[in-house]
Amino acid sequence: MDRPNLPRSPASIEIQALVVRLHATHAGDLTGHLADYIPELAKADPAGFGIAIAHASGEVVTAGDALTPFTIQSVSKALTLAMLLDLVGREETYSAVGVQPSGDPFNAIMLDPRTKRPFNPMVNAGAIAVAGRLRETLGPDAFTQILACLGEAAGRELQVDQAVFESERETGHRNRAIGHLLRAADVFTVPVDDVLDLYFRQCSLLVTATDLAVMGATLANIGTNPVTRRDVFGMEAVRETLSVMFTCGMYDGAGDWACRVGLPAKSGVGGGIMAVVNRQLGIGVYSPLLDAAGNSVRGQACCAGLAEELGLHAFDSTNSGSSFFSGMGHAP
Numbered sequence: 001m002d003r004p005n006l007p008r009s010p011a012s013i014e015i016q017a018l019v020v021r022l023h024a025t026h027a028g029d030l031t032g033h034l035a036d037y038i039p040e041l042a043k044a045d046p047a048g049f050g051i052a053i054a055h056a057s058g059e060v061v062t063a064g065d066a067l068t069p070f071t072i073q074s075v076s077k078a079l080t081l082a083m084l085l086d087l088v089g090r091e092e093t094y095s096a097v098g099v100q101p102s103g104d105p106f107n108a109i110m111l112d113p114r115t116k117r118p119f120n121p122m123v124n125a126g127a128i129a130v131a132g133r134l135r136e137t138l139g140p141d142a143f144t145q146i147l148a149c150l151g152e153a154a155g156r157e158l159q160v161d162q163a164v165f166e167s168e169r170e171t172g173h174r175n176r177a178i179g180h181l182l183r184a185a186d187v188f189t190v191p192v193d194d195v196l197d198l199y200f201r202q203c204s205l206l207v208t209a210t211d212l213a214v215m216g217a218t219l220a221n222i223g224t225n226p227v228t229r230r231d232v233f234g235m236e237a238v239r240e241t242l243s244v245m246f247t248c249g250m251y252d253g254a255g256d257w258a259c260r261v262g263l264p265a266k267s268g269v270g271g272g273i274m275a276v277v278n279r280q281l282g283i284g285v286y287s288p289l290l291d292a293a294g295n296s297v298r299g300q301a302c303c304a305g306l307a308e309e310l311g312l313h314a315f316d317s318t319n320s321g322s323s324f325f326s327g328m329g330h331a332p
């Protein structure tokens, strides 16, 4: 998709200036480490850093490396959850996976002892359960449909990073163990290798910070991509997905994030964060240097800065974000 050359509203000009300022403030912060447990990810450029904000009116503002491709990794978990909710509904989705924060690492090889299901769809076990149900429901065509759906959310055709996919397929022994645990618990009935192939491919999709912003804005805009105006997700799927992102989207940093930033978000070990201001904005940030919890250091700092300066926190008493952003999309 070519980004439309929209008229710039006064509010979006101000946001552009803020995003550029935040980028300059944090550009020199090279703390954190590259993910290296998937060997190919260790080759990322540590200096890579981009921010994008897409408004529900379709306006997009960016700073830095907002068009640099990186693999979506766990950010895809939120979108495949929304897809499964749309396809089979809540009841069937939650027969495969719960919605409770786990308190365990994202790659823990375990099920919730009460339910014999993964704790939630944002940890690997939960996302592999979702991939299993997508594979069961859609058959061998499942990846083509995931590719199409995530492409609709981004507003452009996406592609797999073949080297990352192969690297993950060769080294993803923990995920393979999780797959067999889920198959043994009858969470899905299709072959484990087919499910993992699907999961590794979805994680290896190449996106940019701008894509994450538009995907987030699609969720913010109740499932309709605000740039292309095409319907992608249903209302119930969006509500459920944002709820799970709010409680479980930031690995073991979810509680700190909820207090500091106060927005539903999902991060990935490729360095991406997608955050959502309900009914208003999608935020996409890319910086591959991660903290100990696996979240992008500069990505979190930028989202915290945006939340603070614009009053985006869901429980901010001034809630200034709502009134500020009502000006976006209205050019003089």
Ligand code: GLU
Pocket (backbone or CB within 6 Å): 072, 073, 074, 075, 106, 107, 124, 168, 175, 200, 203, 267, 268, 269, 270, 294
């Ligand atoms: N593909 C990665 C894995 O399963 C995703 C991890 C992540 O981004 O949290 O290990």
